[in-house]
Amino acid sequence: MELILWRHAEAEEGGDDLARPLTSKGHKQAKRVGAWLRVRLPGDIRVLTSPARRAQQTAAALTERFETVAAIGPGASPEALLAAAGWPREEGLVVVVGHQPTLGQALARLAAGQDAQWRIKKGALWWLRLRPRPEGAEVRVRAVIEPDLV
Template sequence: MELFLVRHAIAAPLPEGGGEEEDAARPLIPKGVRRFRKVVRGLKALGVGLDLVLTSPKRRALETARLLGPLLEGEVRTTPLLAGPLSEALLEELPEEGRVALVGHEPHLSALLAWLLFGHLLEGVAPQALEERVLLKKGGVAWLRGRPEPGGMVLRALFPPKVFRL
């Protein structure tokens, strides 16, 4: 299987004093949409096609997932498991074969990336520490291949969004 971990594109900032509801409703800003469309074009030029997109239900992730449309040959589904901390239940939602994109948020995507690559090495490591070591910028993509289990995948590429703007 090939797995693409996609951090949502640039979104509107959280209003001062905003809570979880306001955070979940934040849309992408026009700059984020423009830049992420370039990421999609770049992935398409690399021959990337997707069978399934699983996305966080937060608005900015949903909008990013929709922008992946030109790569998608299957469906887009939401899962609350991409809006929160790392969970083995997320891996159970993945098919064993195909190309799947997961659209979510930091620091959870960096934790997922490290878990899939290194498995047991994650014990006792704070998600914020992983985000500092594996920088997945807004609109960035990590391309993995292997079995979707702890330590079962290898990193094919880590694309900061800027690489597709050149």
């Protein structure tokens, strides 16, 4: 299994949290990272997004074919996020577009095997691969991308 944890791009402040849209900078961030991803992803992927408008707008920079999953919305637990993504049993590649601190907490568990508060920059992503090994599965980091690097 491969899993991409992608934090939504920069969003407007204030108002209804689920309705906050991306800023113009956020749209640019999402487009840059979405374009970088598109040329590297296999044809058959699952994209899951939070019900928050800013997460859906970020996902739309990659594809219009995404699933809205309430379990990965603001305030979700890392367990709920990983369960929604099907980790570690899902076949293929799953992209999750969500929020801090949930993404960082899930990332710390997968990459370091511990509960911690890792921070993922707005619009950035971590691409992880689960590799089966005779001594047990291992998680490898394939890429870490921030919007200003692409």
